[in-house]
Amino acid sequence: MASKISDYHLFYKMSNSHPLRPFTAVGEIDHVHILSEHIGALLIGEEYGDVTFVVEKKRFPAHRVILAARCQYFRALLYGGMRESQPEAEIPLQDTTAEAFTMLLKYIYTGRATLTDEKEEVLLDFLSLAHKYGFPELEDSTSEYLCTILNIQNVCMTFDVASLYSLPKLTCMCCMFMDRNAQEVLSSEGFLSLSKTALLNIVLRDSFAAPEKDIFLALLNWCKHNSKENHAEIMQAVRLPLMSLTELLNVVRPSGLLSPDAILDAIKVRSESRDMDLNYRGMLIPEENIATMKYGAQVVKGELKSALLDGDTQNYDLDHGFSRHPIDDDCRSGIEIKLGQPSIINHIRILLWDRDSRSYSYFIEVSMDELDWIRVIDHSQYLCRSWQKLYFPARVCRLVLMANK
Incomplete structure (x- = not known):
């Protein structure tokens, strides 16, 4: 009895290398990933290194020609006739961490960097290195990532760094986050570590909408934590006329940071001004309907x-x-x-x-x-x-x- 076959396929698979298969014309070859892997292997293997960086007592062998090709700063440092241009030189680097410098070297050699799972402090050091050594694309990409991980614990130190290096997008995102979480920011540990310039940039904003009493108490704590700064300049950021008479007499006056005349002037402004002329703070939510x-x-x-x-x-x-x-x-x-x-x-x-x-x-x-x-x-x-x-x-x-x- 013959078997019944519903379907039957016969085929011969030709490999891409078969001599009878016609070649496909390729106008451009892109093996950048292979180049990245091979150059990156030099860093991992530490072969042929001719310069060593020392960061936090940790040694980082590297290759002058690769560093010079990738970075104008290192080109001037390593080939500019200074002491660091001598063969087998050891170059100590200050104001950074070994973790951040490891990330920078990996980026220089491979064009890649892994930001996830890194501590915020390391990422900010990494951002500082990108700015210092002139890697604008790396600076932008790191800033964009930091925008996505802002929280109460890291927003103040991130804003400080963003302001220092004039990074507009990151600065703006930090400001928006702080505006919407003003009272939590005031009570955070990071607030006490802000630089004076960053502190004033925050609290002088009309959109930093916390009760004026809370702002005053937070600035009072900052002054105690930063005793060497000019406290009079800090206290000028407080909008005293927005505080009640009870707050001015029982909270502001006992601090001793504002003169009796300043308190009396605030009371005079409050009593003689129409309400809508006072310099109120308010929440700012751009491009959204808030009447909902x-x-x-x-x-x-x-x-x-x-x-x-x-x-x-x-x-x-x-x-x-x-x-x-x-x-x-x-x-x-x-x-x-x-x-x-x-x-x-x-x-x-x-x-x-x-x-x-x-x-x-x-x-x-x-x-x-x-x-x-x-x-x-x-x-x-x-x-x-x-x-x-x-x-x-x-x-x-x-x-x-x-x-x-």
């Missing part, structure tokens, strides 16, 4: 309050999907929003009712205490409808009122 429940905002005046904060600008009709308020003679019964915390704003977008031919005249005011209001937009002489994209000088506020006129 996500950020703790709520509608305190107006009808159908939840509709204003649901984020839906597409589905609204006569029955649902919009907030409203009655129009009265005193113009104070508008829609009022209380933000989750004092915030810095300079842009408001409003969608006015546009499902019929009606138009509206309106104004917008902001306040911190619901008593003193500043008008930032006045369209009371215009007829407006649909989307309103409104810009004004940045203001710190807690409350926003829109009313028709």
Whole structure:
């Protein structure tokens, strides 16, 4: 009986090296990875080395020609006629660690560096070496990685280094992180180790939004920890008029770091200035809508309050999907929003009712205490409808009122 075969395949596999296979034309050969491995092996094997670096009593044999080819600094050092250019020279290096220098040599020889699982202190030393020896691409890549691992424990020392080497992206990310975690930063150990310049850059920011009493106490601790610095200059960063009379008398005065005249001046400013003229601090969240429940905002005046904060600008009709308020003679019964915390704003977008031919005249005011209001937009002489994209000088506020006129 013949067996039944449903399918049958016969084939002969030709290897790529078979003489009958046509050659594929290759216009460019890229074996950079092989080159990297071979040059990297010189570092691991320590063969043919003609210069030695000494870091923390640890010796690092290296090759002049490779260092000079990769780095202008080493080219000048090793071939510039100085003592270090002598054969078999030993060169001590200060202000770095053996771990960071090991990473730098690996990068010089292979073009690779492994940043994960390294301590923040080592990464910052590594960043310092990249800056010192002129490796801008390495500096950028290390900065980008540091941006991803910022936390309360490392943000202060990272900001210090980023400020020292003028690294804009890393500096900006550190500032944003500290702004959003201001009170935790003030109580961290890293805060006490900040340089004076970095410290002032942080606390002078309008967006470093912590209670002024907490800022004062943190600066007081910093002064105790850095007794040789000019404490008067540090204390000038405190916004005394933002503190209550009780805080000025019971917290600031006993410290002895501010003169009685400075305290009296603060009391005078507080009592004679209108509230919205005080130099408030506020949270800064760029390019995000902060009038949402996500950020703790709520509608305190107006009808159908939840509709204003649901984020839906597409589905609204006569029955649902919009907030409203009655129009009265005193113009104070508008829609009022209380933000989750004092915030810095300079842009408001409003969608006015546009499902019929009606138009509206309106104004917008902001306040911190619901008593003193500043008008930032006045369209009371215009007829407006649909989307309103409104810009004004940045203001710190807690409350926003829109009313028709």
